[in-house]
Amino acid sequence: MANLMYWEAIRRAHDEEMANDPLVIAMGEDIGVVGGTYKATQGLYEKYGPERVMDTPISENSYTGLGIGASFIGVRPIIEIMSVNFAWLALDQIFNSAAKVRYMSGGQLTAPVVIRSPGGTAHQLGAQHSARMEKVFMGIAGLRVVTPSSPKQAYGLLKSAVRCNDPVFINEHELMYNLKGEVPDEEFFHPLEGSDVAREGSDITLFGYNISVRWSLQAADILSKQHGIECEVIDLYSLSPLDREGIKRSVSKTHKAIIVEEAEAMVGVGSEVMAIINEECFFELDAPPVRVSAAHVPIPFNHKLEQAAVPDAKDVVNAVLATLGKS
Amino acid sequence: MLSTDDKKRLLQEMLFARRFEEACYQGAQERKIGGFVHLYPGQEACAHGVFKAARPGRDYAITGYRDHIHAILCGADPKEVMAELFGKETGSSKGRGGSMHIFDVEHRFMGGYSLVGGPFPLATGIAKGIQLKGDDDISICFLGDASNNQGTFHESLNMASIWKLPVLYICENNLYGIGTRIDRSTSELDQYKRAAVYNIPSAQADGQDVETVYEAAKIAVDHVRSGKGPYFLELMTYRYRGHSMSDSNAYRDDKEEAEWAKRDPIKILRDRLIEAGDYSMNEYKALDKKLIAEIDDDIVKFAEESPEPDVADLEKYVLADNDPYVRGSMN
Missing domain, CATH: 3.40.50.920 (Rossmann fold)
Incomplete structure (x- = not known):
C-alpha cells in the first residue's frame, strides 16, 4: 500500500493505462512538456512522446471534439480540461457529440472518452476559475459523471473510466491534488456506479x-x-x-x-x-x-x-x- | 480522367440521388416523414465527384444534416436510409436518429450531425486516430460554407495543420447559411482563402461539374493520403430547395435560381455524354423511369412497411450494456 498524493494517483493511472494500450492517449493544455498544471501527467511526455501526450492549443471545444472523434475509431483519449470553468466551452462537443452519439446512431457508435477537469473554490482564483459544474453534467443522458474524494478513488475511477465504453466525466478539485492517501499497490478498477x-x-x-x-x-x-x-x-x-x-x-x-x-x-x-x-x-x-x-x-x-x-x-x-x- | 463508363455510372448515381431526395420531399409533404428534412438536389456533383476520387466504405466520412446521399455513397442501403427518415426500427440508426442523424459505421459513414460546424473536430479526431494506427485511410469532412463561421472551423483546421492530420475538408459552398446569403454573413467570400491562413493547401472548384469535382478531389485525396497533412477543397454549388423543408425559400430571387438551374449537375453530365455520342435522351428517360419505380416500389415501400421501434426499448442505447468496468474490480 503506497501513500500517494491525489495527483500521483492520477498520474499512475494514466501511466498504467498508456502502457497497457497504445491507443490510450492524453490530451490537454500544458499536459506534455510542462507535465500538467497539477502534475497529473508529469513525465508521460518523455515516456510516450508527443503523439500520445498531446499539448493542445487553447481550444477547449475542438480539442475535446477531436478526442471524441478519435474515440469513434478505437482511440481512448484522456482529455484534461485545466479548469471546469473552461469546460463550459466544450459543452457542445461533450453533450451534443459524446453523450448522444450512441443513442442517435442506434448503438452503432460510441465515444469512450474520459474528460478530467478540476472544479471548485481554491484560493482566491476569482469567479471565472472557482465554479463547480457537476450539476450541469449529471443531468445529461449518455454521460457518466464520477468525482473522486481520495487518491485511491482518483486512481481507480480513472482506470475504469478509460476502459469503460461510455464517455466519463471526472470532476476533480484544485485543493485536493496534494492530498495524501493510501492506494493499493496492485492494479484495481473502481466501480463507476454506486456509493x-x-x-x-x-x-x-x-x-x-x-x-x-x-x-x-x-x-x-x-x-x-x-x-x-x-x-x-x-x-x-x-x-x-x-x-x-x-x-x-x-x-x-x-x-x-x-x-x-x-x-x-x-x-x-x-x-x-x-x-x-x-x-x-x-x-x-x-x-x-x-x-x-x-x-x-x-x-x-x-x-x-x-x-x-x-x-x-x-x-x-x-x-x-x-x-x-x-x- | 473518367472513362465513359465511369461517367455513365455517375450519371445514374446522381439521378438516383435526385429522385431519392424528391421521394423524401414527397414523404415529408405527406407527413410520413417527421422533423426537419434537408435535401441535396442541386449539389449532387459535390459528393459524387469527391467519393469517386476517394475510397467510399473504407475512408471515413462525416457530415452535417444534409446527409442522406453522403451515407448512401459510403455504402449505406438506401432502404435503411429511407426507413430512418420514416423513424423505423429497420432504419440506419434504428429510428433513433432521423433524417439529420444517419449513421452507417460498417461503411465508415460516421454520421450526420445537426450542430453547424460540429463535425469539424470529430473529423479531425478521426484523422488523429488514423494517424495513431498508421493506416492509409483518410477522414473526409463535408460541410457547408456557413459552418466556417463557427469557432470549430478555425480551431480544428489549426490542429489538423500543426499535427499534419489526414483529413480532407470539403466545403460545399451553396451560398446560403440557412436563409442568410454569404455576402451578408461572411467577410471573406472565398472560403478556400480562409483555410489557407492555417497553412493548409486549399483550392476552389466548380461544384456543378462532376468531372471538375473529381479532378480537384483527386489532387486533394492524393495529398492527404500521401501523409502530407490536411487539404481544404471548396466546391461552388447551389441547393434548389430551401435550407430545410420548413424553409419557404422566399429570400432568393427567381433570377438567381434560374441562372443556377442552367448549370444543373445532372444536365451538364448528361448533355456532355449525349454530345460525345455516348448516350441518348431515350436512354436517360428510360433510366429515370426505372429509378423512380425502384425508389417507389422498393425503397419507400420498405420504409412504409417496416415496424416502428418498440416503446419498451426507449432507454436502449443510452449507455453501454453490461460494461464490466461499471462494476469495477476491487483487489
Whole structure:
C-alpha cells in the first residue's frame, strides 16, 4: 500500500493505462512538456512522446471534439480540461457529440472518452476559475459523471473510466491534488456506479462527494467527540447515475439526511438527492432533509467573502446540531 | 480522367440521388416523414465527384444534416436510409436518429450531425486516430460554407495543420447559411482563402461539374493520403430547395435560381455524354423511369412497411450494456 498524493494517483493511472494500450492517449493544455498544471501527467511526455501526450492549443471545444472523434475509431483519449470553468466551452462537443452519439446512431457508435477537469473554490482564483459544474453534467443522458474524494478513488475511477465504453466525466478539485492517501499497490478498477459508506453511524446521514466528503468526515469527528453524535457519511463518488439504493439504505437506517455540496443549492446534487429520498423512502424520515451548500453568488475574490460563500466542516456541524434540535 | 463508363455510372448515381431526395420531399409533404428534412438536389456533383476520387466504405466520412446521399455513397442501403427518415426500427440508426442523424459505421459513414460546424473536430479526431494506427485511410469532412463561421472551423483546421492530420475538408459552398446569403454573413467570400491562413493547401472548384469535382478531389485525396497533412477543397454549388423543408425559400430571387438551374449537375453530365455520342435522351428517360419505380416500389415501400421501434426499448442505447468496468474490480 503506497501513500500517494491525489495527483500521483492520477498520474499512475494514466501511466498504467498508456502502457497497457497504445491507443490510450492524453490530451490537454500544458499536459506534455510542462507535465500538467497539477502534475497529473508529469513525465508521460518523455515516456510516450508527443503523439500520445498531446499539448493542445487553447481550444477547449475542438480539442475535446477531436478526442471524441478519435474515440469513434478505437482511440481512448484522456482529455484534461485545466479548469471546469473552461469546460463550459466544450459543452457542445461533450453533450451534443459524446453523450448522444450512441443513442442517435442506434448503438452503432460510441465515444469512450474520459474528460478530467478540476472544479471548485481554491484560493482566491476569482469567479471565472472557482465554479463547480457537476450539476450541469449529471443531468445529461449518455454521460457518466464520477468525482473522486481520495487518491485511491482518483486512481481507480480513472482506470475504469478509460476502459469503460461510455464517455466519463471526472470532476476533480484544485485543493485536493496534494492530498495524501493510501492506494493499493496492485492494479484495481473502481466501480463507476454506486456509493461508499465512508463512515458508519446511526444518528444522521451526511451525503457528500469529492471535497465535501472530507468536510463531512471532519464534521463527523467533531460531532462524535464533542456531542456524542454518530454520523454516517456516504460518499457519492458516482453523480450520474446516483446510487438510489445506497441513498435509500442509509436514510432508512438513520432517518435523517444532510447533503453537503460545494456548489450553489439551486438545481444541484442536493436537490436531486432530496428528490430521491422523497421518491424512495419519504416515510423513513424523522426530520426534513437539509442542504449545506454555497451561497448563490459568483465566487468572490476577497478572501473573507470567498470563505463566506463556500461551506466547510463547521457549517456541517451546525446543520447536524440544528436538525437534531441541539443547537 | 473518367472513362465513359465511369461517367455513365455517375450519371445514374446522381439521378438516383435526385429522385431519392424528391421521394423524401414527397414523404415529408405527406407527413410520413417527421422533423426537419434537408435535401441535396442541386449539389449532387459535390459528393459524387469527391467519393469517386476517394475510397467510399473504407475512408471515413462525416457530415452535417444534409446527409442522406453522403451515407448512401459510403455504402449505406438506401432502404435503411429511407426507413430512418420514416423513424423505423429497420432504419440506419434504428429510428433513433432521423433524417439529420444517419449513421452507417460498417461503411465508415460516421454520421450526420445537426450542430453547424460540429463535425469539424470529430473529423479531425478521426484523422488523429488514423494517424495513431498508421493506416492509409483518410477522414473526409463535408460541410457547408456557413459552418466556417463557427469557432470549430478555425480551431480544428489549426490542429489538423500543426499535427499534419489526414483529413480532407470539403466545403460545399451553396451560398446560403440557412436563409442568410454569404455576402451578408461572411467577410471573406472565398472560403478556400480562409483555410489557407492555417497553412493548409486549399483550392476552389466548380461544384456543378462532376468531372471538375473529381479532378480537384483527386489532387486533394492524393495529398492527404500521401501523409502530407490536411487539404481544404471548396466546391461552388447551389441547393434548389430551401435550407430545410420548413424553409419557404422566399429570400432568393427567381433570377438567381434560374441562372443556377442552367448549370444543373445532372444536365451538364448528361448533355456532355449525349454530345460525345455516348448516350441518348431515350436512354436517360428510360433510366429515370426505372429509378423512380425502384425508389417507389422498393425503397419507400420498405420504409412504409417496416415496424416502428418498440416503446419498451426507449432507454436502449443510452449507455453501454453490461460494461464490466461499471462494476469495477476491487483487489
